[in-house]
Amino acid sequence: xxxxxxVTLPAGFVASGVTAGLKxxxxxxxxxxxxxxxxxxxxxxxTSNRVFAAPVKWSRQAVADGQLQAVVLNSGGxxxxxxxxxxxxxxxxxxxxxxNLGLITDNVAVCSTGLIGIRLPMDRLLGGVDAAxxxxxxxxxxxxxxxxxxxxxxxxxxxxxxxxxAIGGMAKGAGMLAPGLATxxxxxxxxxDLAAEELDTALREATRVSFDRADADGCMSxxxxxxxxxxxxxxxxxxxxxxxxxxxxxxxxLARQLIADAxxxxxxxxxxxxxxxxxxxxxxxxxxxxxxxxxxxxxxxxDPNWGxxxxxxxxxxxxxxxxxxxxxxxxxxxxxxxxxxxDRSLVDLSGRSVTVTVDLHAGDSTATILTxxxxxxxxxxxxxxxx
Amino acid sequence: xxxxxxVTLPAGFVASGVTAGLKxxxxxxxxxxxxxxxxxxxxxxxTSNRVFAAPVKWSRQAVADGQLQAVVLNSGGxxxxxxxxxxxxxxxxxxxxxxNLGLITDNVAVCSTGLIGIRLPMDRLLGGVDAAxxxxxxxxxxxxxxxxxxxxxxxxxxxxxxxxxAIGGMAKGAGMLAPGLATxxxxxxxxxDLAAEELDTALREATRVSFDRADADGCMSxxxxxxxxxxxxxxxxxxxxxxxxxxxxxxxxLARQLIADAxxxxxxxxxxxxxxxxxxxxxxxxxxxxxxxxxxxxxxxxDPNWGxxxxxxxxxxxxxxxxxxxxxxxxxxxxxxxxxxxDRSLVDLSGRSVTVTVDLHAGDSTATILTxxxxxxxxxxxxxxxx
Numbered sequence: 001x002x003x004x005x006x007v008t009l010p011a012g013f014v015a016s017g018v019t020a021g022l023k024x025x026x027x028x029x030x031x032x033x034x035x036x037x038x039x040x041x042x043x044x045x046x047t048s049n050r051v052f053a054a055p056v057k058w059s060r061q062a063v064a065d066g067q068l069q070a071v072v073l074n075s076g077g078x079x080x081x082x083x084x085x086x087x088x089x090x091x092x093x094x095x096x097x098x099x100n101l102g103l104i105t106d107n108v109a110v111c112s113t114g115l116i117g118i119r120l121p122m123d124r125l126l127g128g129v130d131a132a133x134x135x136x137x138x139x140x141x142x143x144x145x146x147x148x149x150x151x152x153x154x155x156x157x158x159x160x161x162x163x164x165x166a167i168g169g170m171a172k173g174a175g176m177l178a179p180g181l182a183t184x185x186x187x188x189x190x191x192x193d194l195a196a197e198e199l200d201t202a203l204r205e206a207t208r209v210s211f212d213r214a215d216a217d218g219c220m221s222x223x224x225x226x227x228x229x230x231x232x233x234x235x236x237x238x239x240x241x242x243x244x245x246x247x248x249x250x251x252x253x254l255a256r257q258l259i260a261d262a263x264x265x266x267x268x269x270x271x272x273x274x275x276x277x278x279x280x281x282x283x284x285x286x287x288x289x290x291x292x293x294x295x296x297x298x299x300x301x302x303d304p305n306w307g308x309x310x311x312x313x314x315x316x317x318x319x320x321x322x323x324x325x326x327x328x329x330x331x332x333x334x335x336x337x338x339x340x341x342x343d344r345s346l347v348d349l350s351g352r353s354v355t356v357t358v359d360l361h362a363g364d365s366t367a368t369i370l371t372x373x374x375x376x377x378x379x380x381x382x383x384x385x386x387x
Numbered sequence: 388x389x390x391x392x393x394v395t396l397p398a399g400f401v402a403s404g405v406t407a408g409l410k411x412x413x414x415x416x417x418x419x420x421x422x423x424x425x426x427x428x429x430x431x432x433x434t435s436n437r438v439f440a441a442p443v444k445w446s447r448q449a450v451a452d453g454q455l456q457a458v459v460l461n462s463g464g465x466x467x468x469x470x471x472x473x474x475x476x477x478x479x480x481x482x483x484x485x486x487n488l489g490l491i492t493d494n495v496a497v498c499s500t501g502l503i504g505i506r507l508p509m510d511r512l513l514g515g516v517d518a519a520x521x522x523x524x525x526x527x528x529x530x531x532x533x534x535x536x537x538x539x540x541x542x543x544x545x546x547x548x549x550x551x552x553a554i555g556g557m558a559k560g561a562g563m564l565a566p567g568l569a570t571x572x573x574x575x576x577x578x579x580d581l582a583a584e585e586l587d588t589a590l591r592e593a594t595r596v597s598f599d600r601a602d603a604d605g606c607m608s609x610x611x612x613x614x615x616x617x618x619x620x621x622x623x624x625x626x627x628x629x630x631x632x633x634x635x636x637x638x639x640x641l642a643r644q645l646i647a648d649a650x651x652x653x654x655x656x657x658x659x660x661x662x663x664x665x666x667x668x669x670x671x672x673x674x675x676x677x678x679x680x681x682x683x684x685x686x687x688x689x690d691p692n693w694g695x696x697x698x699x700x701x702x703x704x705x706x707x708x709x710x711x712x713x714x715x716x717x718x719x720x721x722x723x724x725x726x727x728x729x730d731r732s733l734v735d736l737s738g739r740s741v742t743v744t745v746d747l748h749a750g751d752s753t754a755t756i757l758t759x760x761x762x763x764x765x766x767x768x769x770x771x772x773x774x
Binding site: 048049050051052080081082083115116117118217218219220221222291292293294297298300301303306307308310311312313314315316320322323325335337338339340374375376378379380381382383384 | 435436437438439467468469470502503504505604605606607608609678679680681684685687688690693694695697698699700701702703707709710712722724725726727761762763765766767768769770771
């Protein structure tokens with residue numbers, strides 16, 4: 001018997017995870033999360049990739065009215081680039097959930113993750129949906145988190161408790177994008193009693209400083225989805241600030257778990273940009289460094305190569321004076337004022353966790369971007385797909 | 388005895404390449420190219436990186452009046468992030484060339500390539516400048532091309548002849564950026580008689596569709612410089628169109644040589660974007676694909692993974708309908724209308740040369756971006772710098 005955790009940590013939610021046979025590995029591959037109310041307020045953010053998968057199209061419509069009763073998720077197939085037939089598959093999946101549980105089809109969101117460009121085996125999937133509908137339980141959070149894994153090595157759950165209310169969540173597989181996969185799925189739940197607009201505002205703020213700043217390899221998926229559902233079962237209505245703060249912590253916890261489990265990565269890298277003229281500047285600079293293959297290879301090699309950091313900063317339009325830039329690796333300032341600083345041999349990059357601090361000396365704003373190093377294993381994972 | 392080639396192919400130019408001892412390998416590391424006139428018109432384009440090296444700052448000033456008499460180049464040190472002292476080193480280098488040859492210091496451009504953040508050993512460098520000044524020859528083009536190599540495996544020269552006039556050139560080391568290096572240097576020469584403004588217009592047009600579209604790893608160097616000098620020695624003044632066309636061919640030839648010699652790369656990839664609403668759209672799409680690590684790993688693995696191509700296209704703001712996208716690998720259309728097309732097993736990616744064709748079906752504009760795959764060797768080269 002498992003405990004309440006993840007998406008079933010807050011009151012008013014049941015979940016399940018079952019094996020439908022979509023994965024050749026035979027591992028669990030269909031998850032279901034159901035909001036038992038009394039409220040069914042919801043909000044969601046989706047990939048901004050213009051090539052988006054059928055379930056993203058479906059779920060965007062489903063959540064447009066601020067109401068969701070359930071989310072059904074499958075691994076083992078992304079249902080992306082599958083045309084009108086793929087969209088019909090997503091609709092049929094939502095419809096089966098609604099039929100099984102007496103819900104409204106338009107209140108059921110659908111998420112898929114796995115290979116792009118392949119139709120889902122609907123017989124198996126719908127069988128899995130039936131099994132998942134029968135297996136719903138207040139202890140089902142952990143099983144659901146397991147069923148959405150693709151190349152994740154561990155399931156990812158998080159939770160946070162307020163004064164009489166709670167937030168829970170599960171996530172899968174950003175980090176290093178696995179072979180051909182369309183990747184990040186997150187489901188968040190709360191028993192707080194909040195309106196859909198309040199959820200939406202809180203979710204956008206929380207994802208902006210968490211998942212949006214976890215940039216494993218700069219490649220945006222066709223399927224990325226973050227859904228938040230509120231049951232109101234606690235009867236508590238925290239203030240927007242309280243709720244946003246708590247939601248942000250849960251999202252940042254999940255984001256860190258994703259980066260820490262990025263396959264092929266040997267280091268988790270936090271790029272702290274400080275002294276920026278604006279938060280936007282700090283974010284742009286951090287993201288450019290996170291996207292530099294030269295920088296990422298250097299970290300893999302244990303090399304505090306600040307020249308590559310400066311080169312990356314230099315292509316941004318952020319406000320800074322090149323002769324005022326400070327760069328530290330794990331607190332050793334190897335570049336001071338745009339020139340050679342402390343002895344680089346003082347830097348120890350042997351641990352998994354690396355912090356690179358960039359001080360732009362242009363203001364008071366900050367941002368942290370999380371990323372990974374670029375390794376042989378990353379190349380292997382992403383090269384050996386077809387073989 | 389070598390032949391006239393590269394920068395000494397056109398009349399009116401002498402060049403040399405010598406060993407000053409800047410490189411630990413003991414290979415040639417100082418090159419000099421001198422325009423003997425009768426004209427000394429010149430134009431140049433430089434890295435747009437805001438963190439740029441001292442020689443870039445120096446050469447920008449030197450060429451601002453449209454006149455250059457010589458370019459002195461060194462490998463074995465980039466003189467980047469070296470502060471006011473580094474700038475003084477560039478000025479001293481130009482000054483020594485001017486003293487040796489009776490030129491004006493402000494008419495001598497300086498280029499450096501090698502490690503960032505280390506002062507040049509000026510004693511050795513100035514000794515090399517003296518030796519190079521004494522070794523100038525109309526046959527010196529090949530030696531100069533050799534002396535600017537860093538991790539290049541072969542020197543790179545090109546040439547093109549018009550009606551009584553010629554263009555020559557040499558280039559070094561874009562492609563895969565070698566460990567910590569500040570990278571691409573190109574010197575172009577012509578004996579055509581053209582004004583500095585004409586050279587400038589032609590050079591910007593030629594580099595726009597050549598070096599600007601060779602994107603090995605998306606990382607922009609602090610030292611990238613392309614210099615064009617015209618001696619007028621042929622007495623011929625081709626039309627702007629004739630000259631631009633010829634210059635473009637020389638630049639594209641050199642750009643292809645750079646990509647073909649990118650260290651660590653196993654494939655040269657041409658991304659042909661067709662059917663774009665504008666040339667800018669075509670370029671943006673090609674560049675985004677070229678920067679996708681997932682795509683680059685797939686090519687290394689011999690995998691015609693069109694899902695990764697679509698994912699990359701989807702993050703651009705180019706005009707297209709996701710359901711109208713065609714993607715071909717080496718002429719096999721594996722994605723047609725945004726969905727599965729020909730059998731991917733028909734694609735053979737075993738050769739070094741790969742062409743990926745994307746048809747946006749949104750207009751008549753086209754652009755080709757050249758890039759490389761992402762390989763174990765790329766990671767090794769860029770990770771093992773400090774060891």
